[in-house]
Amino acid sequence: MDYTIGDAFLSETLGTALLLLLGAGVVANVILPKTKGFGGGWLLINFGWGLGVFAGVYAAYKSGAHLNPAVTIGIWASGADEFAKGIPVTAANGFLYVTAQMLGAAIGAGLAFLAYKKHFDQDADPAVKLGVFSTGPELRSYGWNFVTEVLATFVLVFIVLAFGKTPAELGPLAVALLVVGIGASLGGPTGYAINPARDLGPRIAHALLPIKGKGSSDWAYAWVPIAGPLVGGILAGLLARVYIV
Numbered sequence: 001m002d003y004t005i006g007d008a009f010l011s012e013t014l015g016t017a018l019l020l021l022l023g024a025g026v027v028a029n030v031i032l033p034k035t036k037g038f039g040g041g042w043l044l045i046n047f048g049w050g051l052g053v054f055a056g057v058y059a060a061y062k063s064g065a066h067l068n069p070a071v072t073i074g075i076w077a078s079g080a081d082e083f084a085k086g087i088p089v090t091a092a093n094g095f096l097y098v099t100a101q102m103l104g105a106a107i108g109a110g111l112a113f114l115a116y117k118k119h120f121d122q123d124a125d126p127a128v129k130l131g132v133f134s135t136g137p138e139l140r141s142y143g144w145n146f147v148t149e150v151l152a153t154f155v156l157v158f159i160v161l162a163f164g165k166t167p168a169e170l171g172p173l174a175v176a177l178l179v180v181g182i183g184a185s186l187g188g189p190t191g192y193a194i195n196p197a198r199d200l201g202p203r204i205a206h207a208l209l210p211i212k213g214k215g216s217s218d219w220a221y222a223w224v225p226i227a228g229p230l231v232g233g234i235l236a237g238l239l240a241r242v243y244i245v
Helices: 005-031 042-059 069-077 091-115 126-133 142-165 172-186 196-208 224-243
Strands: 082-084
Touching: 005 042, 005 091, 005 126, 005 196, 042 172, 069 091, 069 142, 069 196, 069 224, 082 091, 091 126, 091 196, 126 196, 142 172, 142 224, 196 224
Parallel strands: none
Antiparallel strands: none
């Protein structure tokens, strides 16, 4: 069955919102005071994000479940004809995909805030509260942080494109496990945004929401989890064009 760009817009919005609700939710559970999961550790966050991808991909089946501008631009760079069945690769359609992803990410982050509202009200470092919404480096070095995001996103997009050519009947589980693996292996330096919408949409939500004691949204760093994943997605798409047949 072919879907319309309207179907794709709603699909990407819903899927990305679910991704961020569960992804930001697991971060909140691990780092905000007085939660059941407080101190649960990095692997809990990795698995939470992976399962958030699992849910988001299922929800966004009508759009091909990009959930990520880096995936959308990687598909374009790969020379594909369609973003999803019946939806051609055009600049206008790509713009609508990215708009839906940004909107969904902001909505999902806002819903996670509502779920953990009382914990956001507790005394905590403003940087911890921002960490629920967006990524930040452990060692701030913009150039090297950029390199980390390029590499991690390259792995994500290239393997996602390979999944499309080598179906293993695993569906969204394969992408979920890939995200867990990237987080465990390459997520340490920057928190592995690997998705411009995942970082920018929630960062905007952080700036707008009435979060008690929230502090800065760290806009000086915000370009890294946008530019790095986009470059990584383009490089993955270009390699897929000549390697994945």
